[in-house]
Amino acid sequence: MITILLVGCGAAIGAILRYQLTRVGTQIASEFPLITFLINLTGSFALGWLTAAQLGSPLTTFFGAGMLGGYTTFSTFNSELSQLWFRQRYHIFFGYLGLTYGLGILVAAAGYLIGQP
Template identity: 40%
Template sequence: MIWQIIAVGCGGLIGAMMRFEISRLLNRSVLPFGTLLVNSAGSFFIGWIAGLELSLPWTLFWATGVAGALTTYSTLMKEIWTYWIEGQKGRAAGYTLLTFGLGLSLAYIGYCL
């Protein structure tokens, strides 16, 4: 059990640092492209890992650790909510549809590879 926790923690360290840096660099424009990128890439990556059928330790490291820490549901919700309360309901809806549509599509493509 301890090795599973270590696998998730080590992967999570990598994913969290990647998310921080990507968001810092790309969340400065009209849309938070950093959040969109990390969530899209994470969706593809988790689909791909699931399709590979790796052993449990490697699945925990890559999918739960790296991809789990790379993606960010809470930041996505904050961004959507911010658009909504600022009266940008169209942008909130568009960003939501784009994020979830792209994420599902990329997870499917990753799994199929």
């Protein structure tokens, strides 16, 4: 039961943080979904760091599965990719796809290396 509460509370905090950042980000006029991109990169970095830091099961559950699970935006990412594809913005589509996955892996690795004891 405690695990469910840790994940749920962490996810709520992560979702609220993501919502606030997205709301502020709507003031940036761009076809490239910059806020979702930055949210996913910072989330990847934080999860890499958290994995290496080995903080213990309750903290990892709260921050990893909970907060970072609620913070990162895989469904939004895919929705934005679909919209770019259907609007025939192929150069932005492929740039967003490649940069998100490519840089996501790199920042997760950087977070892991920094988080090692």
